[in-house]
Amino acid sequence: MDLQFTDAENSFRLKLRDWLSSVIPHLPNEPHRNDWIGRREYDSMWQRMLFDAGFAGINWPREYGGLGATPTEHLIFLEETERARAPYVGQNFVGLLHAGPTLITEASAEQKAFHLPAILKGEHIWCQGFSEPGAGSDLASLSCRAIRDGDDYVINGQKIWTSFGHTADYCEMLVRTDTDVPKHRGITWLIVPMGLPGMDVRPLRTLEGSTEFCEVFFDEVRVPVANRVGDENDGWRVAMVTLSFERGTAFVSEMLQSMELARDLAQLAKRVTRNGVTAWDDAGLRRDIGRICAELDALWALTKRNISQAQRTGLVGPGGNVFKLAYAELRSRLGDLAMHLLDRASLSIDDIGDLPTHAHVHGRIHALSLGIAAGTSQVQRNIVAERILGLPKER
Amino acid sequence: MDFELNDDERSLQEGIRSFLTGRCTIDVVRANEETGGALDRGLWQELGAVGVFSLRADGFGTTESVLAFEELGRSLVAGPLVASHLAATLVPGAADGSRIVGLIEPSEPVIVAEHLASLDDLIVVRPEGLFVVHPADVIGVHAERPLDALTPITAVSHLPQGEQLADAAAAHIWHRDGMVLTAALQLGLCLASIDLAKQYAMQREQFGRPIGSFQAVKHLLADMLTKAEVTRAAVYAAAVNIDGRGDSTDLMQTARMAKMLAGDSALFCGKTGIQVHGGMGFTWEVDAQRYWKRACVLDTHFGNSDEHAAAFSAAL
Numbered sequence: 092m093d094l095q096f097t098d099a100e101n102s103f104r105l106k107l108r109d110w111l112s113s114v115i116p117h118l119p120n121e122p123h124r125n126d127w128i129g130r131r132e133y134d135s136m137w138q139r140m141l142f143d144a145g146f147a148g149i150n151w152p153r154e155y156g157g158l159g160a161t162p163t164e165h166l167i168f169l170e171e172t173e174r175a176r177a178p179y180v181g182q183n184f185v186g187l188l189h190a191g192p193t194l195i196t197e198a199s200a201e202q203k204a205f206h207l208p209a210i211l212k213g214e215h216i217w218c219q220g221f222s223e224p225g226a227g228s229d230l231a232s233l234s235c236r237a238i239r240d241g242d243d244y245v246i247n248g249q250k251i252w253t254s255f256g257h258t259a260d261y262c263e264m265l266v267r268t269d270t271d272v273p274k275h276r277g278i279t280w281l282i283v284p285m286g287l288p289g290m291d292v293r294p295l296r297t298l299e300g301s302t303e304f305c306e307v308f309f310d311e312v313r314v315p316v317a318n319r320v321g322d323e324n325d326g327w328r329v330a331m332v333t334l335s336f337e338r339g340t341a342f343v344s345e346m347l348q349s350m351e352l353a354r355d356l357a358q359l360a361k362r363v364t365r366n367g368v369t370a371w372d373d374a375g376l377r378r379d380i381g382r383i384c385a386e387l388d389a390l391w392a393l394t395k396r397n398i399s400q401a402q403r404t405g406l407v408g409p410g411g412n413v414f415k416l417a418y419a420e421l422r423s424r425l426g427d428l429a430m431h432l433l434d435r436a437s438l439s440i441d442d443i444g445d446l447p448t449h450a451h452v453h454g455r456i457h458a459l460s461l462g463i464a465a466g467t468s469q470v471q472r473n474i475v476a477e478r479i480l481g482l483p484k485e486r
Numbered sequence: 487m488d489f490e491l492n493d494d495e496r497s498l499q500e501g502i503r504s505f506l507t508g509r510c511t512i513d514v515v516r517a518n519e520e521t522g523g524a525l526d527r528g529l530w531q532e533l534g535a536v537g538v539f540s541l542r543a544d545g546f547g548t549t550e551s552v553l554a555f556e557e558l559g560r561s562l563v564a565g566p567l568v569a570s571h572l573a574a575t576l577v578p579g580a581a582d583g584s585r586i587v588g589l590i591e592p593s594e595p596v597i598v599a600e601h602l603a604s605l606d607d608l609i610v611v612r613p614e615g616l617f618v619v620h621p622a623d624v625i626g627v628h629a630e631r632p633l634d635a636l637t638p639i640t641a642v643s644h645l646p647q648g649e650q651l652a653d654a655a656a657a658h659i660w661h662r663d664g665m666v667l668t669a670a671l672q673l674g675l676c677l678a679s680i681d682l683a684k685q686y687a688m689q690r691e692q693f694g695r696p697i698g699s700f701q702a703v704k705h706l707l708a709d710m711l712t713k714a715e716v717t718r719a720a721v722y723a724a725a726v727n728i729d730g731r732g733d734s735t736d737l738m739q740t741a742r743m744a745k746m747l748a749g750d751s752a753l754f755c756g757k758t759g760i761q762v763h764g765g766m767g768f769t770w771e772v773d774a775q776r777y778w779k780r781a782c783v784l785d786t787h788f789g790n791s792d793e794h795a796a797a798f799s800a801a802l
Contacts, residue, residue: 092488092492094733378799385742483698
C-alpha cells in the first residue's frame with residue numbers, strides 16, 4: 092500500500108496547477124444560483140476552456156477526445172480544481188459523467204460522432220429522465236410509455252428529478268416499451284431532444300427553494316427510432332453500464348469541501364461566544380468536532396482505497412456503497428452540530444450577523460439530500476447486506 | 487498512489503490468517519477461559535516463530551504488522567500482543583516469544599494491569615520514558631470477575647518506578663504505534679463480529695424465514711460492515727503514514743484517527759453482533775459477547791475513542 096503519488100502523477104498535477112493559476116483569476120463572476128440560463132453559459136464557457144487546454148473529458152478514452160486519465164489522475168484533477176476554486180462541472184454533469192460514457196460504450200458510430208464532441212466542448216447540455224413519481228428506488232418499475240409508430244416512438248408519461256431540464260438540449264431517457272415482460276426487460280434507452288412538441292418542462296422547487304430540478308411531462312411526443320441507444324427493451328442494461336463508469340471519484344470534490352467546512356466550523360467555534368465564553372470552551376463540542384473531523388479523514392482514506400481499487404480492477408466495488416452510507420450520515424451529523432453552534436443564526440440560509448451562516452445551513456440542507464439521491468441510505472444498506480454480505484432478499 | 491494491498495502484503499496476511507485459523511480456533515481461545523485467562527507459553531512462542539512480534543524488528547513495516555494484527559484481532563488472540571511487538575528490539579526474548587512482555591500506561595481513576603501473572607517483564611509507558619518493572623514487584627488486587635474472561639486484570643495499588651529503558655521520544659513512539667497496532671486488533675474484532683452475526687442471520691429462522699432476510703436485521707449488518715470498512719481505511723492509512731509512504735506527516739494525528747474509529751467501530755460491531763443474535767447473544771455460549779468484551783478492553787488501551795476525539799480537535 093502506498094498513498095504517495097508517482098512522478099508522472101505529480102507532473103500531471105503541476106501542469107494542471109499551472110494552467111489553473113493562469114486562468115482562474117480572469118474568470119467572470121459566477122451567475123446567481125437560480126439564474127439557470129446564465130449558469131449554463133458560465134458552465135459551457137468553463138467546459139470550452141478545459142477543452143481548449145486539453146483537460147476536457149478527463150476520464151473519457153483518448154479515441155473519443157478525452158484524456159484517458161487514470162482514476163488517480165482524476166482524483167488529482169478534482170483536488171487541483173477544488174484547490175484553485177475552479178468552477179464545477181455544473182450543467183455538464185449529465186453529459187460528461189452519465190450520457191457521454193454511456194454513448195461511448197453503447198451508441199452507434201453516427202450517434203457518437205454527433206454527440207460526443209459537442210458534450211466535450213460544452214456545446215450540448217444533457218439532462219436525465221430516469222426517475223418518475225412512481226419509480227424512485229424501484230426505478231425499473233418506470234411506466235413512461237413509448238409506443239412504436241413507424242419510424243418514431245410516441246411517448247406519454249412523466250419524469251421527475253430532471254436536473255437542468257429547463258436548459259438542456261438532450262435528455263438521456265428510459266421509457267417503457269413492453270408491458271408484458273418482467274419489468275427490467277421492457278425498458279428502452281433513448282436520446283430525446285428537449286423542446287419537442289408535447290413536452291412540458293416545469294421547475295420543481297426543492298425544500299431549499301432551489302429550482303435546478305424539473306418535472307418533464309410528455310404528451311404524444313414523437314422521437315425517431317434512430318435515437319434509440321442499444322436494442323429495444325435492452326435499456327436497463329444500457330443504464331446499468333452508466334453506473335459502471337464510477338471510479339471512486341464521484342464524491343472527491345464534496346469530500347474536500349466537507350473537510351474544509353468541518354475545520355471552518357472549529358474556527359467559528361473559537362470566535363462564537365455564549366454566556367461569556369467561546370463555544371470552543373465547551374469540551375463536549377470540541378470532542379464532537381474532533382470526532383467528525385477524524386471520521387472525515389477516515390472517509391478520505393476510504394475514497395483513496397476505492398479509487399485504488401478502481402484503478403486496479405476497473406470497478407469501485409462495495410466500497411462505493413459503504414462510502415455513500417457513511418458519508419451521508421457523517422454530513423448529517425456535521426450539519427446538526429453546525430446548526431447547534433450557530434443557534435439562532437442558523438435560521439437564515441444566507442449569511443447574517445457577519446457569520447458564515449450560508450455554508451453551514453446550506454450544508455445542513457444538502458446533507459438531507461445525500462441520504463436520498465442516487466439510492467437512499469436504506470437501499471444502500473440493502474445492497475451492502477445482499478450483495479456484499481450475501482444475505483437473502485426479503486421476498 | 488495505490489492504496490490496495492500488494493501481493494506481498496496479501497500473502498503475508500494470508501499466511502498469518504492460515505496459521506491462526508489452524509492453531510487458534512475459537513475453541514482453543516475459549517478453553518483458556520477455564521484456566522482464568524493464563525497465557526499459553528507454547529502458543530506465545532509459536533506466535534513468535536510466525537513473526538508476530540518481530541515483524542518490524544525483522545525489517546517489515548507497520549503496514550505489514552497492522553495486517554498481521556488485524557488477523558490476531560479476528561482470531562480473538564489474548565495477551566499483550568502489542569506490548570511484546572513494541573518491545574521486540576528493546577527487551578531480550580520479546581521478539582521470539584520466549585518472554586511475555588506486557589505494558590501499562592498509568593491510568594485514572596485506578597491503575598489496571600492485564601495478564602500480570604503471565605508476564606515476564608512489564609514495561610511502564612510514561613510520558614518521560616519507558617521503564618521496566620518486574621511483574622512480581624507490582625502490588626495489587628486481582629479482579630475475580632474480569633469483564634473479558636480472557637483478559638485477567640489487577641487493580642494496582644503500588645507500581646514501582648522501575649528502571650528506565652528508553653527516553654520520552656521512545657515512549658511517544660510506543661504510544662503512537664501502540665494506538666495503530668491496537669486499532670488493527672479492533673478492526674479484526676469488527677470483522678469477526680460481522681462474520682459471526684452474518685452466519686447466524688442466515689441460519690436462524692423466525693416467522694418462517696431466515697432473520698437475515700428482514701431489512702431490520704440486514705441494516706444492522708450493513709451498518710457493521712460500513713463502520714468496519716471505514717475503520718480499515720483509517721487503520722491502513724495510519725500505518726502507511728508511519729512507514730513514510732503516506733499522505734500526512736502528522737503521524738500522531740492519523741494514529742489518533744485510526745484508534746478513535748477503531749474503538750467506536752469495535753464497540754458498535756460488538757454490541758450489534760449481540761443484538762443480531764437475540765436471546766442467544768446474551769448467553770455465555772455464543773461468542774458474540776467475547777468480541778464485544780475484547781472491544782471494551784482494547785478501547786481502554788492507549789486512550790479511548792473519546793479521548794482521541796478530544797485530542798484530535800486540539801490540532802484543528
